[in-house]
Amino acid sequence: MKTPFISAVLAVLWKDLQVELRSRELVGSMGLFALLSILIFSFALELDRIARTESVSGVLWVTVVYASVLGLNRSLAMERDQGNLDALLLAPVDRTAIYFGKLIGNFIFTLVVGLTLILLMTVLYNLTLTRLWLIVVLVLGTLGFSTVGTLLATMTVQTRARESLLPIVMMPVALPLLLSAVRASTGILNETPQEDWLAWVQILAVLNVVYMTMSFLLFEYVIEE
Numbered sequence: 001m002k003t004p005f006i007s008a009v010l011a012v013l014w015k016d017l018q019v020e021l022r023s024r025e026l027v028g029s030m031g032l033f034a035l036l037s038i039l040i041f042s043f044a045l046e047l048d049r050i051a052r053t054e055s056v057s058g059v060l061w062v063t064v065v066y067a068s069v070l071g072l073n074r075s076l077a078m079e080r081d082q083g084n085l086d087a088l089l090l091a092p093v094d095r096t097a098i099y100f101g102k103l104i105g106n107f108i109f110t111l112v113v114g115l116t117l118i119l120l121m122t123v124l125y126n127l128t129l130t131r132l133w134l135i136v137v138l139v140l141g142t143l144g145f146s147t148v149g150t151l152l153a154t155m156t157v158q159t160r161a162r163e164s165l166l167p168i169v170m171m172p173v174a175l176p177l178l179l180s181a182v183r184a185s186t187g188i189l190n191e192t193p194q195e196d197w198l199a200w201v202q203i204l205a206v207l208n209v210v211y212m213t214m215s216f217l218l219f220e221y222v223i224e225e
Contacts, residue, residue, distance in 0.1 A: 005093075005094055005096075005097050008093035008094065008097035008098070008101065009097045009100045009101045009104070010101070011093075011101065012097065012098055012100075012101025012102060012105070013101045013104050013105050015101075016075070016101070016102065016105035017105065017108075019078075020105075020109065025074065025078075026071050026074055026075055026109050027071075027109050027112060027113065029070060029071070029074060030067040030068075030070055030071045030109065030110070030113045031067075031113055031116065033063075033066070033067050033070055034063050034064070034067045034113050034116070034117055035120065037059075037062075037063040037066070037067075038059060038063055038117060038120060038121055038124060039124070041055075041059045041063075042124045042125065056121065056125055056127060056129070056189060057182050057185035057186045057189055058182055058186075059121070060114075060117060060118070060121060060129075060185065061141065061178060061181050061182050061185065063117060064110065064113070064114050064117065064138075064141070064142065064145070065145060065174070065178060066167070067110065067113050068106075068110045068113075068142070068145045068146065068149055069149065069166055069167050069170060071106065071109055071110060071113075072106060072146075072149045072150065072152075072153040072166065073153060073157075073166055075102070075105070075106060075109075075153070076102075076150075076153040076154060076157040077157055079157075095219055095220040095223055096216055096219055096220065098219075098223070099150065099151070099154075099215065099216070099219040099223075102150050102154075103146055103147060103150045103215075106146045106149065106150050107142060107143055107146040107147075110142045110145065110146055111138070111139065111142045114138050114142050115135075115138070118130060118134070118135075118138065127189070129189070131188060131189075133184075133188045133201070134185060134188050134189070136201065137181055137184045137185055137188065137201060137204065140181075140201065140204040140205060140208060141177060141178075141180075141181035141204060143208055144174070144177040144181075144204065144207055144208045144211055145174055145177060147208065147211045147212050147215055148170065148173055148174055148177070148211045148215065149166075149170055149174070150215070151214075151215040151218060151219055151222060152166060152169050152170050152173065153166055154219065154222050154223050155169075155222045156169060176203075176207055177204065177207055177211075180200045180201075180203045180204045180207065181200075181204060183197065183200040184197050184200035184201050184204065187200070
C-alpha cells in the first residue's frame, strides 16, 4: 500500500530539514560561497558607484544561481553516497512525491541564502534592495532554479563528474529564468515604470509553470538508473 502523496512529500521534506538543522552543511557552504562572492564584487566595484548600481542585480542572481548549484550538488550527492536515494526508491511512495519533497527543501535553503544576500548587499552596496517586488522576483526565480535544478541534479548525481556536469547542463536550460530575473530586478532597482519590467515577472511565473510541469512528467524516468 502506497503512502499518501502529501504525507510522502512532507516526510522527505522533514527529513531534509532535520538533516540540515543538525549539520548546517548545505546552507553553511552556500552562504559562505555567496558571502565571498558579493565581497569580491563589492571590492571590485567599490570605486565605480555607477557600475555598482547598474550591475547589482546581475551580481545578486549570479551569486544565487551558483550557490543554488552548489547546494543541489551536495544535497543529491549526500542522498546517493549514503544510500538514501535507493531507500527512497524502494519505499512505497510515488516517485514524484520524492521530487517535490526534495524540491521544496532545495527551494527553502536557496531562498534563505537569497534573502540573506539581499540584506548583506543592502549594507555593502549602500543600496535599498529590500523591496517587495524584488522579493517576489527572488521567490519566483529561486523556485524556478530549484525546480529545474532538482531534476537535473537527480540525473547528474549518478555520474562521476557530477560536480562539473550539473552547471554545464543546468545553465543553458535555466538561461531564460536568469535573463528574466535579471531584467526584472534591474527595472525594479532602477525604479523604471512598472510596465517596463512587469512583463519579465509574468514570464518568470510562466516559466515556473512550464519547468514544474516538465519536471513532474520526467522525474520518474530520470531517477531510474
